[in-house]
Amino acid sequence: MGLIDSAVDALETEVNNLKLNAQEALDAFEHDSAGAVYDSILTTQLGKVVGWAQKNALWPATFGLACCAIEMMAMANSRWDSARFGAEVFRASPRQADLMIVSGRVSQKMAPVLKLIYDQMPEPKWVISMGACASCGGIFNNYAIVQGVDRVVPVDVYVPGCPPGPEALLYGVIKLQEKILNEAGTDSAKKRVA
Amino acid sequence: MTSEEIVEKIKNDLGDDILSVEISLGDAVVHLLPPALPKVCEFIKNDADLDFDYLSNISGVDYLDLDREPRFEAVYEFHSMDKNHSVRLRVGIEEENPSVPTISHLWKSADFPERELFDMFGMNVEGHPDLRRLIMPDDWEGHPLRRDYSLTTEDVAFSFNRDYKSELVKSKPPTR
Amino acid sequence: MSITENGLLERDKDTMTLNMGPSHPSTHGVFRAILEMDGELVGTAKPDIGYLHTGIEKTSEAKRYSHVIPMTDRLDYLNPPGNNLAFCLSTEKLLGIEIPDRSQYLRIIHCELARIASHLVWLATHALDIGAMTVFLYCWREREEILDLNEEISGVRMMTSYIRVGGVAKDATDEWLRGVRKFIEHFPAKIDEYEKLLTRNPIWLDRTEGVGVMSRESAINYGMSGPALRASGVDFDFRKKRPYSGYGNFEFNVPTRTQGDVYARYLVRVEEMRESREILVQAMRDLPGGYYKNPDSKVSLPDRDKLKSSMEVLIHHFKLASEGFKVPKGETYVPIEGPRGEVGFYIVSDGTAIPYRVKLRAPSFMAIPGMCKMMEGSFIADVVAVIGSIDIVMGEVDR
Numbered sequence: 001m002g003l004i005d006s007a008v009d010a011l012e013t014e015v016n017n018l019k020l021n022a023q024e025a026l027d028a029f030e031h032d033s034a035g036a037v038y039d040s041i042l043t044t045q046l047g048k049v050v051g052w053a054q055k056n057a058l059w060p061a062t063f064g065l066a067c068c069a070i071e072m073m074a075m076a077n078s079r080w081d082s083a084r085f086g087a088e089v090f091r092a093s094p095r096q097a098d099l100m101i102v103s104g105r106v107s108q109k110m111a112p113v114l115k116l117i118y119d120q121m122p123e124p125k126w127v128i129s130m131g132a133c134a135s136c137g138g139i140f141n142n143y144a145i146v147q148g149v150d151r152v153v154p155v156d157v158y159v160p161g162c163p164p165g166p167e168a169l170l171y172g173v174i175k176l177q178e179k180i181l182n183e184a185g186t187d188s189a190k191k192r193v194a
Numbered sequence: 195m196t197s198e199e200i201v202e203k204i205k206n207d208l209g210d211d212i213l214s215v216e217i218s219l220g221d222a223v224v225h226l227l228p229p230a231l232p233k234v235c236e237f238i239k240n241d242a243d244l245d246f247d248y249l250s251n252i253s254g255v256d257y258l259d260l261d262r263e264p265r266f267e268a269v270y271e272f273h274s275m276d277k278n279h280s281v282r283l284r285v286g287i288e289e290e291n292p293s294v295p296t297i298s299h300l301w302k303s304a305d306f307p308e309r310e311l312f313d314m315f316g317m318n319v320e321g322h323p324d325l326r327r328l329i330m331p332d333d334w335e336g337h338p339l340r341r342d343y344s345l346t347t348e349d350v351a352f353s354f355n356r357d358y359k360s361e362l363v364k365s366k367p368p369t370r
Numbered sequence: 371m372s373i374t375e376n377g378l379l380e381r382d383k384d385t386m387t388l389n390m391g392p393s394h395p396s397t398h399g400v401f402r403a404i405l406e407m408d409g410e411l412v413g414t415a416k417p418d419i420g421y422l423h424t425g426i427e428k429t430s431e432a433k434r435y436s437h438v439i440p441m442t443d444r445l446d447y448l449n450p451p452g453n454n455l456a457f458c459l460s461t462e463k464l465l466g467i468e469i470p471d472r473s474q475y476l477r478i479i480h481c482e483l484a485r486i487a488s489h490l491v492w493l494a495t496h497a498l499d500i501g502a503m504t505v506f507l508y509c510w511r512e513r514e515e516i517l518d519l520n521e522e523i524s525g526v527r528m529m530t531s532y533i534r535v536g537g538v539a540k541d542a543t544d545e546w547l548r549g550v551r552k553f554i555e556h557f558p559a560k561i562d563e564y565e566k567l568l569t570r571n572p573i574w575l576d577r578t579e580g581v582g583v584m585s586r587e588s589a590i591n592y593g594m595s596g597p598a599l600r601a602s603g604v605d606f607d608f609r610k611k612r613p614y615s616g617y618g619n620f621e622f623n624v625p626t627r628t629q630g631d632v633y634a635r636y637l638v639r640v641e642e643m644r645e646s647r648e649i650l651v652q653a654m655r656d657l658p659g660g661y662y663k664n665p666d667s668k669v670s671l672p673d674r675d676k677l678k679s680s681m682e683v684l685i686h687h688f689k690l691a692s693e694g695f696k697v698p699k700g701e702t703y704v705p706i707e708g709p710r711g712e713v714g715f716y717i718v719s720d721g722t723a724i725p726y727r728v729k730l731r732a733p734s735f736m737a738i739p740g741m742c743k744m745m746e747g748s749f750i751a752d753v754v755a756v757i758g759s760i761d762i763v764m765g766e767v768d769r
C-alpha cells in the first residue's frame with residue numbers, strides 16, 4: 001500500500017506543479033500581454049504541459065528487424081508490460097506513431113526503407129536505437145550492415161546489449177521520457193514541431 | 195543404402211559422366227563437371243534404388259586462396275525421404291565465365307539457392323528462369339562471397355561528439 | 371496500361387499489384403512479397419528478400435571456430451542452441467572427437483527447451499496475426515520461464531552460445547535442473563490451455579482449415595522441411611531417422627498429418643511441443659553423471675579453478691584463447707532437426723584455425739518459394755495465415 005500511496009502522492013505533486021506553472025503563465029499573460037513575454041513564458045510553460053502529456057503516451061511503430069525485435073515484443077508483453085510507462089500502443093502504420101524503436105541490425109538494403117518510414121512519421125518523433133547492431137554495427141563490422149543507424153536517422157536514446165533485455169529497453173524508454181520532459185518548452189522541442 | 199553402395203552404384207551406372215567418387219568422413223561424394231550435372235541429377239532422382247527426391251542445399255565455394263583448380267565449386271546436397279540416405283555432388287567450375295546448368299526444372303527448391311550462387315559468387319546459372327540478384331540490392335557491385343571481395347568497407351566511426359561525427363560521415367561515401 | 375487509338379487509357383489487365391512489406395507487422399520480420407491481386411484473390415506472389423542480409427557467412431571466414439558460435443546464434447534467433455549444435459556437430463565431425471554422455475544430454479535438454487520456446491513464439495505471433503490476442507499473452511508467459519532458465523545457465527536470455535565445440539560451456543547446477551523439472555511438470559497444462567482456446571475454436575478452424583494446402587509431392591519438391599513437411603504427410607525427422615547427439619536413446623513420436631494445410635501445421639507443432647516435453651522428461655530422468663565436456667585440452671577450455679595451480683593448464687588456456695584449435699582439412703555437412711526443419715552447416719576447412727567456408731542450410735530460406743506458391747490462389751486475408759504457419763525467421767533467410 002505504501003508504494004501506491006507514495007506514487008499517488010508523487011503524481012499529485014507533479015500535477016499540482018504543472019497546474020501552478022500553467023497558472024503562473026496565465027497570470028503573467030494577463031498582467032503583461034506583450035508579444036515577447038507571451039512567447040517566452042506562456043509557450044514555455046504550456047510546452048511543459050504538452051511535453052508531460054507526450055512523455056506518457058509514446059506510441060511506438062512496429063518496426064521489428066532482427067533478434068532484438070523478439071525482446072521488444074517481450075517488453076510489450078504481460079511480464080514486463082510497457083503499458084506501465086505508457087508505451088504499449090504499437091502501431092503498424094508509421095503515420096500513427098511517434099516513437100521508432102530500431103530493433104536490430106540495419107542492412108544496406110533496409111536503410112532506405114528505414115529512412116522512408118522515419119520520414120512518414122509525424123512530428124514530433126523520437127528514435128530509440130535498440131541493441132549493439134543498431135547503435136554501432138555490433139559484432140558485424142562488414143559490408144552488409146550500416147555501422148550505426150544514426151547515419152540514417154537521428155537517434156535520441158541508445159540502448160546497448162545484444163540483445164538488450166526488456167528491462168534495459170524499458171530503462172531506455174524511461175530515459176527518453178526524461179529527455180522529453182527536460183526538453184519540453186525549450187527551443188529544440190519547438191523546432192521538432194515546427 | 196550405405197554410402198559405399200551409393201558411390202558404387204553411381205560409379206557403375208554413370209562412369210562416363212562423372213570424374214570420381216569418394217567417401218569423405220562417411221558421406222558419399224561425387225565429383226563431376228558442370229555439363230554432366232543435369233544428367234546425373236536426373237538419374238539420381240529417377241533411379242528406383244537411389245531415389246534422391248529432396249534437394250537439401252546448394253553451397254558455393256571459392257577456392258581462390260587455396261590454389262586449387264578449378265577456382266569455384268558448387269556443392270549439392272541430396273536426401274532421399276523414403277530411403278533415408280544422402281549424397282553430395284561437387285561440381286568444379288572454371289574461373290573464366292563461371293557457369294553451371296540449372297537443375298530447377300527437376301527440383302523447385304533449387305530456385306533460390308541458384309539465384310544465391312549468382313548473387314554471391316557471380317556464377318551464371320544457365321537456363322534458370324529468373325536469374326536476378328536475390329539478397330543484395332539490384333544495383334550492388336561485386337559478389338560478396340568471393341574471396342577477393344573485402345569484408346569491411348569502412349571503419350566504425352564512433353564518437354560522442356556529434357559535430358565531429360557528422361564531419362566524419364560526410365567525408366565517407368554516403369550509405370545507401 | 372496502354373493508350374488506345376482514340377487516346378483513351380486502356381487497362382490491359384484487371385489485376386492490382388500489392389506491395390506487402392518489408393516492414394509489415396505480420397510478415398515476421400522484414401520479408402517482402404509483391405502480390406498480384408485479382409480482386410480478393412492472390413494471383414501470383416513474388417518474394418523479395420535480403421533486407422536483413424548480415425554477411426554472417428562472410429564474417430565467419432575471418433573468425434576462429436569458437437568465435438563463429440556466437441554468430442550462429444544470430445542466424446536463427448529463435449533457435450540459438452540448435453544452430454550452435456549444428457555448427458559444433460560439423461566441426462566435431464571434422465575434428466573426429468567424442469562427446470561425453472553428460473554433455474550430450476545437456477545439449478538435448480537445451481535444444482528441446484529452445485524448440486519449445488521457438489514454437490511458443492510461433493504460436494503467439496501466428497495466433498495474433500489471425501486475431502487471437504489471449505494466446506499471444508499466454509505463450510510469452512511460458513517463454514519467459516524458459517528464457518529465465520537460459521539466463522541462469524548461460525548468462526543471457528536468448529543468445530546463449532551454451533553449446534561449444536567439445537561439449538557445453540558449463541555444467542548444470544542442481545538448482546537449474548530443479549527449475550527445468552518444475553517447468554516440465556506444469557507445461558502440459560499450459561498446452562491444454564492454448565488448445566482449449568484454439569483447437570476447436572470455429573473461427574480458428576475457418577481461418578486455417580483448407581488454407582495454404584500443399585501436397586506431399588510438392589512439399590518435397592519445394593524443399594519444405596520440418597513441421598511444414600510433416601504436415602504434408604512426409605514422416606521425416608532427423609532426430610528419428612539419423613539420430614545425432616544421442617537422440618537414439620529417447621522414445622518419442624514424430625507427429626505427422628496428411629492434410630497439408632495451415633491447421634495441420636498448427637496441430638503438428640502443438641503436438642511437437644508435447645513430444646519435446648516428453649524428451650525433456652526422459653532426459654531429466656536419465657541424465658548421466660560425469661564430465662560436461664571433452665577433457666581434451668586441445669579443444670575445450672580447461673577448468674577455471676585449475677588455472678591458478680597448474681602451469682600446463684595455463685599454457686593450454688593461453689594457446690586456445692589466442693590461437694584456437696586447428697581443424698583438419700576436409701568438408702562436411704551434418705544436418706539436424708531444428709524447430710523449422712533441417713539445419714546444417716557445410717564447413718570447408720583448410721587445416722587452419724579459421725574455417726575456409728561456412729554455409730548454413732536454412733530451412734526458412736528454402737521454404738520461401740513454397741510459401742509463396744501456397745499463397746497463390748488464396749484470399750488476401752489468408753496470406754498472413756500462410757506466412758504464420760511456415761514460421762519463417764528472416765535472420766536465417768538473409769544470413
Ligand code: SF4
Pocket residue numbers: 066067068103104105130131132133134138161162163164444
Ligand atoms: S544487437 Fe544482437 S540481438 Fe540485437 S539485432 Fe544485433 S545481433 Fe541481434
